[in-house]
Amino acid sequence: MNKFYKALGVLNEGIVIIDKQLKVCYWNNYMETITNLTFDQVNNKSILSVLPKLNTNYFKKTVNDLFESGNKAFFSAAMHKDLLNESIDYNLNLSVIDEGESKYLLLEFIDVSCQFMQINKLKSYITELHKLNTKLKEKEKIIEKLAYYDSLTGVANRTLFYELAKKMLHNAKRNNHLMCLMFLDVDNFKCINDQYGHEIGDRALIKVAEILNNAVRKNDIVARYGGDEFLILLPKIQSYDDFKVIESRISESKDILSIDGNEIEISISVGKSFYPKDGDTIDKLITKADKDMYRNKRKKFAGLLH
Amino acid sequence: MFNVSVGRASSLLSEIIDRRIILNVPDVKLLDIKTDEFHLEECLPEKSDGIFMISSICFEHELQGKASLIFSAKKIRKFIDLCIKNDETEECYELDFSDIDFDVVKEMGNIVLNSVVGEVGNLLNLKLNYTLPQVQIYNGADFYEEVDSHYSHILILNITFLIEGTRIEGAILVHLTLNSFNDIIEKIKKIKDELYE
Numbered sequence: 095m096n097k098f099y100k101a102l103g104v105l106n107e108g109i110v111i112i113d114k115q116l117k118v119c120y121w122n123n124y125m126e127t128i129t130n131l132t133f134d135q136v137n138n139k140s141i142l143s144v145l146p147k148l149n150t151n152y153f154k155k156t157v158n159d160l161f162e163s164g165n166k167a168f169f170s171a172a173m174h175k176d177l178l179n180e181s182i183d184y185n186l187n188l189s190v191i192d193e194g195e196s197k198y199l200l201l202e203f204i205d206v207s208c209q210f211m212q213i214n215k216l217k218s219y220i221t222e223l224h225k226l227n228t229k230l231k232e233k234e235k236i237i238e239k240l241a242y243y244d245s246l247t248g249v250a251n252r253t254l255f256y257e258l259a260k261k262m263l264h265n266a267k268r269n270n271h272l273m274c275l276m277f278l279d280v281d282n283f284k285c286i287n288d289q290y291g292h293e294i295g296d297r298a299l300i301k302v303a304e305i306l307n308n309a310v311r312k313n314d315i316v317a318r319y320g321g322d323e324f325l326i327l328l329p330k331i332q333s334y335d336d337f338k339v340i341e342s343r344i345s346e347s348k349d350i351l352s353i354d355g356n357e358i359e360i361s362i363s364v365g366k367s368f369y370p371k372d373g374d375t376i377d378k379l380i381t382k383a384d385k386d387m388y389r390n391k392r393k394k395f396a397g398l399l400h
Numbered sequence: 401m402f403n404v405s406v407g408r409a410s411s412l413l414s415e416i417i418d419r420r421i422i423l424n425v426p427d428v429k430l431l432d433i434k435t436d437e438f439h440l441e442e443c444l445p446e447k448s449d450g451i452f453m454i455s456s457i458c459f460e461h462e463l464q465g466k467a468s469l470i471f472s473a474k475k476i477r478k479f480i481d482l483c484i485k486n487d488e489t490e491e492c493y494e495l496d497f498s499d500i501d502f503d504v505v506k507e508m509g510n511i512v513l514n515s516v517v518g519e520v521g522n523l524l525n526l527k528l529n530y531t532l533p534q535v536q537i538y539n540g541a542d543f544y545e546e547v548d549s550h551y552s553h554i555l556i557l558n559i560t561f562l563i564e565g566t567r568i569e570g571a572i573l574v575h576l577t578l579n580s581f582n583d584i585i586e587k588i589k590k591i592k593d594e595l596y597e
Binding site: 150151152155156163165167169170171172173174185206209210213216217220 | 415507529
């Protein structure tokens with residue numbers, strides 16, 4: 095039997111054997127080192143007083159059940175902190191030893207501190223990577239936005255407009271839908287810039303983009319074509335007059351910019367072209383709508399348009 | 401019967417984690433593997449993504465079977481966090497489980513399965529011997545393939561954990577051999593007869 099005790103003595107885990115009265119019968123070298131208590135100091139003493147962290151109802155209930163059932167129990171370090179001391183995490187296995195009429199309970203304290211350390215380290219790496227990944231994704235979105243959206247007004251830029259317009263034209267051709275392209279130009283924009291400066295001019299353009307966004311339907315596209323020129327694409331319209339609804343919303347929402355006591359009225363000239371009547375490419379539709387816009391602007395300033 | 405046994409388990413778990421846990425077995429089913437169609441996903445009341453964390457013990461000798469406590473992987477993460485008082489798990493490792501998580505589920509499985517299987521043993525007046533649970537992640541189909549073909553019936557217990565307002569639903573499956581199943585049925589008949597005498 096001494097052989098077995100010697101073997102338990104050299105194990106690199108805490109081994110304790112207690113009897114049914116919970117008194118310590120065996121305490122290996124590892125336990126002596128980790129608790130600074132020798133076997134002689136704990137021999138025949140209640141495990142509950144030797145290791146006060148075990149002095150809980152659930153430990154006592156578990157031990158009673160085990161002596162009755164003969165089965166095994168397991169205490170995880172995550173749920174039972176500081177079982178032996180505060181610096182090391184231990185899992186605890188409990189098994190019953192049957193020796194004739196007598197029953198004993200074997201307690202195995204297994205050091206899992208390394209697991210905790212490694213897992214915490216890994217978690218912190220993963221968290222860092224996750225944060226980095228989130229930042230990169232945000233930057234990717236910003237870059238995408240810069241590539242496809244006008245940085246001043248936030249509406250689509252020319253690149254995105256062409257990409258989307260081509261797809262919509264393709265769909266219109268395939269499904270025999272009508273499509274409308276509107277060309278819009280801010281009246282007297284050069285005068286606004288000259289008189290009030292570029293900062294005010296920029297604010298006027300932001301306001302125009304806002305007016306256009308408010309006027310269109312959910313799937314229409316508003317884009318800044320360049321300078322003070324904007325494009326609107328109305329895919330899938332029912333009749334040539336449908337664009338008038340959008341046009342009237344734009345003309346009705348003339349806005350006044352109030353800057354440093356000056357009131358600047360923003361007005362917009364609009365031209366339109368339709369697929370298939372006016373062309374079967376985006377460039378043809380833009381050219382046609384541009385010409386129409388200039389015709390309308392001239393009429394407006396000549397006082398012919400009501 | 402099972403509500404009494406899981407009641408004992410819940411009081412032990414409540415003490416350990418120092419949070420009030422209520423455990424219920426709202427539904428019990430018995431399936432014949434040969435004739436009844438069985439899908440692991442259907443054992444759990446909520447739709448899962450097919451990934452489960454399963455804690456299993458086998459018992460042998462006089463009564464042969466395998467008992468498994470099953471949770472969807474998403475649900476068990478919440479449960480582990482509540483047990484170890486980790487209030488918020490980062491989204492990035494929500495479904496990655498560490499050895500620490502497995503140990504928590506092992507302890508919890510040990511407590512719950514001990515209670516349920518112990519109750520079956522009590523019912524049959526048998527002393528059942530089993531080891532500590534083995535915890536594994538499965539997709540539903542893999543688990544079913546691993547279950548030994550010599551089992552003939554499955555006892556399915558839907559189980560609900562209520563921890564401080566959070567409801568976590570799982571299931572306990574007890575796979576039984578035909579002989580063990582017959583023993584249980586025989587015993588239930590006897591109990592019924594005694595009740596009506």
